Amino acid sequence: MADSGTGNRRGNMGISRRRMLNGGTALGAYFLLPHAARAQHQGHDHSAMGLDPGPIVQAAAASMDQPLLEPEVRRSVDGVLNTTLSCRYAYKDIGGQRLYLRSYEGTSHGPTLRMKPGETLKIRLSNDFPPNRDVLPQNMALPHQFNNTNFHFHGAHCSPSGIADNVMRSMAPGKKYDIEIALPKDHTSGTYWYHPHHHGGADVQIASGMAGAIIVEGDFAGVPEITNAKERVMMMSQVVFDAFGMIENFSTLFPETATRFLAINGQRRPTITMRPGEVQRWRLVGSQYQDDFFLELEKHNLNVIAFDGIPLRSMQELKTLLFAPGQRADILIQAGAPGTYEFRALPYDQGHPSPVGPLARLVVSGDPLPMKLPAALPKPPFEDVKDSEITGRRTVTFSATSPEADAAGHWQEFSFLVDGKSFNPNRIDQRVKLGAVEEWTIVNTHVHDDHVFHIHTNPFQVTQVNGQRQPDLLWRDSVIVPRKGGSVVFRSRFLDYTGIYMLHCHMMNHEEMGMMQTVEVYKD
Template sequence: MQQGPEDSHAILTTAVEKKLSRRQLFDGGVGLGALLLSGRAAGADHSHHSTHGQHAPHAHTGHGHMDMSPTLGKVQDKRAPAMDQPLLEPEVRRSVNGVLDTSLRMAYAYRYVGGVRLYVRSYEGTSPGPTFRVKPGDTMRLKLINDLPPNRDAMPADMSRPHQFNNTNFHFHGAHVSPSGIADNVMRSMAPGNTYNVEIKIPPDHTRGTYWYHPHHHGSADVQMSSGMLGAIVVEGDFADVPEIAAAKERLLVLTQVVHDAHGMIENFETLFPETATRFLAVNGQRRPMISMRPGEVQRWRILNAGYQDDMLLVLDKHDLHAVAYDGIQLGAVEPLKQILIAPGQRVDVLVRAGAAGTYELNAAPYDQGHPSPTGTLARVVVSGAPLDMNLPRALPRPPLESIKASEITHRRTVVFSATAPEADAAGHWQEFGFFIDGKKFDPRRIDHRVKLGAVEEWKIINTHEHDDHVFHIHTNPFEVVSVNGKPLAVPQWRDTVIVERQGGEVVFRSRFLDFTGIFMLHCHMMNHEEMGMMQTVEVYKP
């Protein structure tokens, strides 16, 4: 077990280490990330399947600008080498004078990933989509162009059946922004053949860190996210006063699960639902890219698990991963970890100090989440060249969010995740499974929770499902985890996404419902489960 800041989170590590010991996996500490954490194609053929004309991707409309390296700026019409190419990062679009004003086009595109030719839905013909970099107090103005073809199916009577895969919308995951109007409103429906405006005002006191965006239209979100319709958002300014972090080269690693049918497409839910559907893992839309470092160099990696379904247990050969932030929220101390478990939707910012010259693998190691998580080499770190004398920070600034005291709590509630499965689980068809919250499947016409603006609440999330862990996520307001499986944390931790273990696992958190009224969602971020009903509405209202 690692010694240091993560000692106060021993409760979080116990359950995960128990799982690992059953499989005789690792001797190293998992630390805090074990439970609370408990791409752009190498080449793109920009042919589009659309009946609505050809729109060229817009870089900006006067108030923002994009950074694009010469490599990424070229449309590659030949198959890119399958693996072991240098890591490429997505195009960057930055705010200018307080505004990020740009467009985002959704259409079919050909992509090559790991030597496989895919024809899937995408943003701007790439996966991940462009990275948005903004500052607290900025406004994001997006023009979403839905150039996907018309839906082929009608709206089903049962909303928990995946449907109408070409309807979409836009979600700023983890942001404390308005969920109403044309802001971060996942109740909107953006039909094919139309253009929609999204305007999100970021509060001046917003936490600085790593966030992301993806579609959140019930019925189609799973198919679109598994196709690679997603991208990172960086709210800039975190650790600006920590010289060791400011001096470190920054890299973005967007982790995805590559899945497809025999035609290189995702057109049926059967392509996604089997727990073994993932073909391989990718980073920034590449299979097993190379990350270059010099001996002694410190780099900052912003890691996002944008996979549609599964946890990933990250291990870097002969190196610690020094966590400095989770879910876009700064930590108050560096956490040196041998491995980090990161669930779909979660982010972790780590510092990596390169060791001796050589090649080291960043792996997704085996992990039991009720079914085996996908495994394999995510990237290779190649350390070479003249050494650099760089240091890790000895201390971090005070975390940005104040802890919630028990005396502040105005209301408590319990939320129960459950599921049903056929007796022959492994052979079951997806329509034989059911996923529920408080015994009910999602209904957008129903308000499941009403919360007064300004309330401070304590929630207990319980998972009664016998077979699978679940991943709890709630929009708009982050939460502070105070206990896991009945054991209080010595130092509570802020998150927007958390693993809730199967067979009676429970997580207790506290949250301040401040600043914004409106309707938003809580759900399992294993997107197969959300799409089949594991989601609820929350309405924050002004008394």
């Protein structure tokens, strides 16, 4: 990335980039001070110069334990969800930090879109970011031009072409773009999401909170234990920022220990209230940019009814849930005895330590509200893929090279590859004939990291992990592939859509550095 031009863009602080660099250490330390201490510090400096310290003390107001807020909801009308989406910089107050980040609509996460199978999503996207100031890199697989964007409907079974779910589109700053995505009538109902997918800047944009939920309505009809439960949309995130409260350089996201703290819907440790016995449906969206969360809710089961927007055949009553970037989990929580319980990420070894810390607090209080968990779930939407259906098999290998010292290296010392190659949008890597039903083996030869395989357009049914038969035969669109030669075997039907789309690692640092391939489904 060329740094030459970025000084002006950061010039809102009234000093040149050179001076910022010279004073970087001091300023960095300043920004790491707790708010109250910073306010006091600023007060001293400024009063000495006879300046009003301004309203910064105000920002020291409680930054945790506020009620959980959910993104604004936009719904379809007469079969169409017609909306606009502005991509722009915004100040965001997260966990007591005033950050200046890229956003949808100026909010911490984008609006929640609610629609039904058979309906059409029409978006006029306005790229209101400033112009890119960096030239294209020699190696296009590397991060660049963070102000270009596009739109991806993660998990949707829809056309990847034209102005539909086409992640090959490039939406440059200063212009408006139309997106039109038609869902088929038999689309699964559940929790989906949207985020930018422009290669070069998607990682920076997602890490900044550019993501929103898409709820395809209508699942579990006839199961009142679920449809009567209050719903909550939870956009999970790892909050990262530099000493200036921004993300303007890829080094801010890498190495993978860069996370400052965890958040839900742009709030650090918010409070969720429930009455004893009450059942709520939490729609967890794995919009964290990079790492797995190993989730636990103190003294409560996580009762999973759907993964990746696809209803399960039976509820899974879990004590902990390993939740990778890109994935979704719909869970029923039944509140226990009055008290306060931590919803948190526990330590986990994904090759490097997964981020840990509080996500939210569940406060159970008030009169009991007797509700029940469902005794059984309805028939799931997809038939199992049978041996007799399989028309072909292939293997896809994730690998990476890293410096000797591994995680201590600069990001440019690593490479992240699929089948030994870095991403090239002008090359077709997997060609699949329309109508094929295939069994794929995804291998991860990287010794240091688990990776997260994700493919667009068609979900898949996982049959084996590390050679072990999976009795629950889950349908997913994103799955963890264990390190050190680990593997996942799945089956998928390529029935409805031709066109070019992507498979990639959903740890966005890896995707951005080249761990992505093109898939072309063609008609004979």
